[in-house]
Amino acid sequence: MSRILLVEDDPGVRRGVVMGLTRLGHDLEAVGDGWDALDSVATDPPDVVVLDLMIPGLNGIDVCRRIRTMSTLPIVILSARDHDLDILQGFEAGADDYCVKPASAEVIDARIRAVLRRAAPSSTNDRPLPEVGVFGDLEIDRESLRVRKAGNDIPLTPTELRLLLFLSAQLDRVFSRQELLEQVWEHNFYGEVRLVDACVTRLRSKIETDPGSPGHIQTVRGFGYRFSP
Template sequence: MNVSLILIVEDEDKIAQILVDYLKNDGFETQVLNTGLDAVETVKTTEPDLVILDLMLPEKDGVSICREVRQFSNVPIMMLTAKVDEVDRLIGLELGADDYVCKPFLPREVVARVKTILRRVQSTQNTNDSIGQQLSYRSITLQCDRYVCLISNQRVELTPVEFRLLQTLMASPGRVFSRDVLIQFSYSDGRVVSDRTVDSHVKNLRKKVSAVTGSEELIHSIYGVGYKIE
């Protein structure tokens, strides 16, 4: 059985060590970086299963790191932040983070969320066969067994949440999905997710699609209801 590697990018030694201790206690391997300088290169070379990323880091901040990582990888990213303002939380999600935890936090909660995210990713990979290994609509193709998105034959990196959102919409073109339904398909842990968070993920997904397709609008919002692809 493969052991999941968790990359922790946190400049406060005490916090980093607490995370290491709790994660190792639950059977995870860990690697720690105390600055953001080498974080992107480390993700490329070690290919961790999940990244715990502090928002405020010396030399390179978490926002910049998240943005750069999303150019080449859909590795799950959990943001750590001392900022509690909702806009700051959504900044990370719009950049492609999969979850966030506010400081101070309970270490057991972080470990529980790590497990949930990894289960969700694995569950998505394991259940892709139920809707076919490949899903196509217009210029978009999802290779579900490989977790790959191709738009006009160009590979586009999506976060796990973005992939599941697009997968849900593409499975039934023309059908309008409410935000509540999209939450159910995209989050399997029963976590409370606001409509605003769903809108943020859809906004980011639209940007990635339109960056390749140009002016072609595929994901449509239905006022007061939700979203559809058509």
């Protein structure tokens, strides 16, 4: 059973999500205010936060950013805002997944279970890999699941870490956005490749010396992304 903190101010939506996820085996705590969400995370951290963006007290983007200063626990944004900019802002704030309302309890449950699996990533390559991959000043430790740049630890969300592990396990192989969506996010349907682009942008900002001209996570125009050593 997963402990979920639901941050949603609409009573009807909150009641429906709580009932649906409880029926599917989760333990829910629900709050309707951004400050209450931060208090709950600080005092009794859940396994996952399901977070609306338009909430009173402190908006969802700011809540997400503040959680990231204290924890790498998985965050799923649940919002009616579905523009590319909204999704990008969610990932830039540190979210692991973005689910657009209205969404059934089964869809939300699938996202929650996927981010929990990503919270303990493992190598996705069948070939033996060194425990520590060194790529210039970037070190990827697959044993301890730590990433360092110039000797300094880089805090990554579970999704960012899994994406980096997946790409770096198969050097110079090009993966389409849909392949990454299926392998990293475990979404087996089309239409949400924007999640991949948003996460790549945030990951580049953390590991690349010049995110505008990335040396490791490279875009192959018309195809997808590859990791270059």
